[in-house]
Amino acid sequence: MTAIKPILLAEDNPRDAELAMAAMEEQQIADKVVLCHDGAEVLDYLYCRGQFTSRLKGNPAVVFLDLKMPKVNGLEVLRAIKSDATLRPIPVVMLTSSREERDLSESYSLGANAYVVKPVEFHQFVSAVKELGMFWGVINEPPPERSGSGH
Amino acid sequence: MTRDFQSESSTPTASATTSQPQLPHTRTREPESLLVSTSALRREPLWRSPILWFRTLTIERRILAGFGLVFVGILIISTVSYRNTSIVVANSKLDTRSHELVRLLAGIDVTMDEAENNHRRYLVTGESLYLDAYWNVVEQKPKFLQYLANLTEGSPEQQQRIDRLEHLIDRQLAAEAAAIDQLVSHGFQAVKQLALEGAAKEELRDIHRLIAEMEMSEQQALQRRIMVSASTTTRTITLLGIGAVLQLVLLAAVYYLIRHDITERRRVAAELQRRGELLEAANKELESFSYSVSHDLRAPLRHIDGYASLLRKAVTESLNEKAARYLQTISDSAKQMGQLIDDLLVFSRMGRQEMLRTTVNLDQLVKTVLYDLRLDLQGREISWTIEQLPEVPGDPAMLRQVFMNLIANAVKFTSTRPIAKIEIGIDRRLPREIVLFVRDNGVGFDMQYAGKLFGVFQRLHRADEFEGTGIGLANVRRIVHRHGGRTWAEGEPDKGATFYVALPTRRPRT
Numbered sequence: 001m002t003a004i005k006p007i008l009l010a011e012d013n014p015r016d017a018e019l020a021m022a023a024m025e026e027q028q029i030a031d032k033v034v035l036c037h038d039g040a041e042v043l044d045y046l047y048c049r050g051q052f053t054s055r056l057k058g059n060p061a062v063v064f065l066d067l068k069m070p071k072v073n074g075l076e077v078l079r080a081i082k083s084d085a086t087l088r089p090i091p092v093v094m095l096t097s098s099r100e101e102r103d104l105s106e107s108y109s110l111g112a113n114a115y116v117v118k119p120v121e122f123h124q125f126v127s128a129v130k131e132l133g134m135f136w137g138v139i140n141e142p143p144p145e146r147s148g149s150g151h
Numbered sequence: 152m153t154r155d156f157q158s159e160s161s162t163p164t165a166s167a168t169t170s171q172p173q174l175p176h177t178r179t180r181e182p183e184s185l186l187v188s189t190s191a192l193r194r195e196p197l198w199r200s201p202i203l204w205f206r207t208l209t210i211e212r213r214i215l216a217g218f219g220l221v222f223v224g225i226l227i228i229s230t231v232s233y234r235n236t237s238i239v240v241a242n243s244k245l246d247t248r249s250h251e252l253v254r255l256l257a258g259i260d261v262t263m264d265e266a267e268n269n270h271r272r273y274l275v276t277g278e279s280l281y282l283d284a285y286w287n288v289v290e291q292k293p294k295f296l297q298y299l300a301n302l303t304e305g306s307p308e309q310q311q312r313i314d315r316l317e318h319l320i321d322r323q324l325a326a327e328a329a330a331i332d333q334l335v336s337h338g339f340q341a342v343k344q345l346a347l348e349g350a351a352k353e354e355l356r357d358i359h360r361l362i363a364e365m366e367m368s369e370q371q372a373l374q375r376r377i378m379v380s381a382s383t384t385t386r387t388i389t390l391l392g393i394g395a396v397l398q399l400v401l402l403a404a405v406y407y408l409i410r411h412d413i414t415e416r417r418r419v420a421a422e423l424q425r426r427g428e429l430l431e432a433a434n435k436e437l438e439s440f441s442y443s444v445s446h447d448l449r450a451p452l453r454h455i456d457g458y459a460s461l462l463r464k465a466v467t468e469s470l471n472e473k474a475a476r477y478l479q480t481i482s483d484s485a486k487q488m489g490q491l492i493d494d495l496l497v498f499s500r501m502g503r504q505e506m507l508r509t510t511v512n513l514d515q516l517v518k519t520v521l522y523d524l525r526l527d528l529q530g531r532e533i534s535w536t537i538e539q540l541p542e543v544p545g546d547p548a549m550l551r552q553v554f555m556n557l558i559a560n561a562v563k564f565t566s567t568r569p570i571a572k573i574e575i576g577i578d579r580r581l582p583r584e585i586v587l588f589v590r591d592n593g594v595g596f597d598m599q600y601a602g603k604l605f606g607v608f609q610r611l612h613r614a615d616e617f618e619g620t621g622i623g624l625a626n627v628r629r630i631v632h633r634h635g636g637r638t639w640a641e642g643e644p645d646k647g648a649t650f651y652v653a654l655p656t657r658r659p660r661t
Contacts, residue, residue, distance in 0.1 A: 013450060019457040068446055097449040099496070120449055120489030122457040122482070 039072025217405030
């Protein structure tokens with residue numbers, strides 16, 4: 001069941017997105033990744049509206065959130081997810097350039113499951129994204145869905 | 152006058168008058184007014200000097216001086232009023248005594264008169280009942296006199312008169328006693344003449360005169376005292392009035408003179424608050440600036456390195472050595488800039504970050520630093536000399552950064568030595584501060600550049616000699632300054648360097 005759960009990557013910067021996808025490709029999990037270009041798209045995906053109206057139901061295995069995004073920023077998306085009972089179990093990993101204490105503490109207090117600073121060095125970035133994708137998308141057992149679990 | 156005038160001749164008016172000697176009239180008159188006006192111009196009027204003195208004082212001293220003056224004024228007024236009132240009270244007591252004295256004297260006058268008249272009647276009739284008045288005087292005399300002496304205490308003039316009065320009374324009584332004796336022994340004929348004229352006629356007349364004199368004197372004293380009391384009372388009232396006005400004027404003057412300071416202080420406080428707000432705004436701005444630096448500047452660097460790597464991978468077959476080196480340089484530069492940004496952010500955070508105030512065990516701290524540096528120490532031969540270090544007040548994370556930088560520097564700059572020597576210890580321990588040092592036998596530096604060592608991005612070695620961004624020692628200095636301490640360094644090219652950190656042994660305020 002877990003294998004078909006997608007990885008939601010929210011990244012407004014196309015270069016960062018491309019680099020991240022390159023890393024995912026190396027790990028052969030690129031086909032699982034759904035890319036959103038801003039916070040609004042993430043929420044559209046999660047609530048199955050807009051361009052995602054006809055997508056397969058069910059929560060993603062994990063959401064990788066950038067902090068700085070147009071329209072709805074990462075912290076706002078995080079707040080929306082963690083204050084919705086159906087969405088709250090989704091693991092959310094902040095993936096950002098910011099090492100500021102303020103962002104760290106705010107993210108964790110809103111309920112982020114992890115906080116990863118994007119390394120400047122590409123090799124480190126690739127290995128970080130690979131490890132994250134592997135861990136959260138494959139190794140980690142996602143929470144059971146209330147509607148889809150069949151119990 | 153003329154000499155004075157000539158001494159003042161430097162003023163234009165004076166020289167104008169000397170050039171008109173044909174007017175002696177104006178010559179003699181003018182200098183006077185001239186003198187007055189020039190002296191008024193030349194120095195401050197005398198009454199201003201206390202004000203000038205007052206202006207040199209601090210506000211606390213001004214208030215103290217002002218209230219001191221008011222207090223002294225009140226003290227003087229109170230003392231004088233008390234003294235005056237005491238005089239009036241004492242005078243009224245004396246007045247009562249004077250009235251008593253006058254009454255007593257009148258009584259004595261009548262009694263003596265009665266004694267003489269009844270004595271004459273006795274001489275004529277031989278009826279001893281008439282002698283009652285006489286015996287009464289004999290009996291009462293010491294009491295009268297004692298009373299008189301009491302009432303005239305403090306007035307020697309009156310007491311002399313009392314002595315004379317006693318003498319006269321004694322003489323009257325003696326004359327009357329002699330007449331009585333004569334009547335008893337020789338019969339009426341012997342005293343007939345005395346009975347007609349009165350036995351002590353002259354003495355009685357003298358007594359009347361003396362008593363009149365005493366009364367007059369006492370009345371005069373009474374009058375004098377009334378006048379004194381009246382004028383004293385008037386003076387007291389005037390003094391109180393003038394005193395009250397003076398105190399008010401003084402208080403008003405003090406207020407006037409400190410008013411400036413008070414408004415000035417208020418203005419300064421407002422200004423200080425305004426600047427504080429500006430500073431806070433600037434700090435916030437700086438924070439958001441470093442935030443965006445940390446976030447936005449890092450992304451393109453990541454892209455440069457990332458795409459360089461992707462490019463290398465894509466063209467790896469056709470890449471010659473030169474092109475591979477170019478790609479490597481692009482990656483290295485991006486990494487280096489990333490490191491610079493990180494270091495700069497740490498440096499900026501060090502200045503803003505809240506300081507923890509606790510006690511730091513430097514021994515423990517150096518041990519953890521050495522543990523953290525273990526990877527850099529691999530493959531190195533270093534002889535360590537580490538003294539027992541004390542506990543100091545400060546922020547553990549910040550002080551850790553200090554020793555991390557100093558020790559890492561020592562390790563780095565001794566990398567060219569076959570056997571590196573690094574020494575960490577206490578240079579001296581003073582009551583107020585403790586001076587610690589980190590010494591190495593590394594490449595050292597020229598003392599000429601000692602001032603540049605602790606500057607941001609200041610490096611004394613080429614990048615290809617020793618790597619680094621040149622921010623470590625700037626951080627050290629910033630942290631030590633925030634702890635209220637000092638930093639300096641000594642060195643010699645190729646002989647090694649010693650870095651000193653002086654930390655206060657007591658917690659710095661704020």
